[in-house]
Amino acid sequence: MAKIVLGLASAHSPMLSLQPDMWPLFAERDKGNKMLTAVPSGEVVSYETLLEQTSPSVVTKANQENFDAQHAACQKAITTLEETLAEANPDVVVIIGDDQEELFFDDNMPLFAIYWGDKMRLIPRGQDAPANSILGASGWGYGDVEMDVPVNSQLALYLIEKLLEADFDMAQCRYLKDEYSGSVGPSGYIGSSIVTEKHRQGMPHAYAYVVKRIMNGKVIPIVPVIQNTFYPPNQPTPKRCYDLGRAIAKAIESWDSDKRVAIVASGGLSHFTVDEEIDWMALNGMKNKDAEALSSLPRNRLNSGHSEILNWVTAAGALEHLDFEVVDYVPVYRSPAGTGGGWGFGRWQ
Ligand SMILES: [Fe+2]
Secondary structure (H helix, E strand, O other): OOEEEEEEEEOOOHHHHOOHHHHHHHHHHHOOOOOOEOOOOOOEOOHHHHHHHOOHHHHOOOOHHHHHHHHHHHHHHHHHHHHHHHHHOOOEEEEEEEOOOOOOEOOEOOOEEEEOOOEEEEOOOOOOOOOOOHHHHHHHHHOOOOEEEEEOHHHHHHHHHHHHHOOOOOEEEOOOOOEEEEEEOOEOOEOOOEEEEEEEOOOOHHHHHHHHHHHOOOOOOEEEEEEOOOOOOOOOOHHHHHHHHHHHHHHHHOOOOOOEEEEEEEOOOOEEEOOHHHHHHHHHHHHOOOHHHHHOOOHHHOOHHHHHHHHHHHHHHHOOOOOEEEEEEEEEEOOOOOEEEEEEEEEEO
16 A cells, blocks of 8 residues: 655745745735734735834844845755655655635635646746746745646656545546636635636646755656645534544555555745744644644634645644654745744654
């Protein structure tokens, strides 16, 4: 039977692939972000409101000296994950991620989906953008060469079938279209419609990041598990994610194959504002194998970027048999308004 031999979890922000002297550019971009949430209420607020509310201790954290040290810490953590994966050398990597207005919009937004085509196209992003823009300078972190990433469609199909038997109504995807466009919202915490114009689009960045930064040149067949963490009204609950993880593990362990499988959670932890408390609730839940704590994380603090913590929760459900270790946790306050991210890196061995 197949065996789950390793788990990894990594933030996947563009900041991680951007030189720290460009981090202040993000603060500028934050001013127009419609998904900034107050901590701890989770309420969506403007940049100006955050600026008024932020404590003085946070205001002073956004400085270049911190940025340089935090950038170095993140690169070291990513390298550790990369080396851990290379050492374990699994045959398949199941990636638990989310789609962020890439393949799915409000015309059809599956709560959980599995991609089971035999390959998934990776299209580099930001290659036409100016080199001194965030997009142009960080795009490489999601792949710099267009390619078809192999999918272990046999395991992907098996997971769909087994998860259906376990009462999870999985959506399935088998191929990508050439171009994507659409809109999300207004709905729930998203106050207005967010429109994406038609463009070429490959695999979502949650998956492309793992291929580029964690596999780093040695591409291993993947199985993309896609969760709608971001978009109301059909975001999964933490409990549903944890239970899905458990069901994924059970299915993999019943797969009649000698393959060695790794599970990688992509995204999180808290962003676009930093919520260190919810991040540590999640990290401690994983360290303590506390299914109850992970299943009852407060949903009002799991909107917007924070919602990607759910990818870690699903992975934790699948990796209960292994021990979790925080490789590093780097809370980056990139603006005096407390915007930024709690960049987390972890592994189960
Ligand atoms: Fe993301």
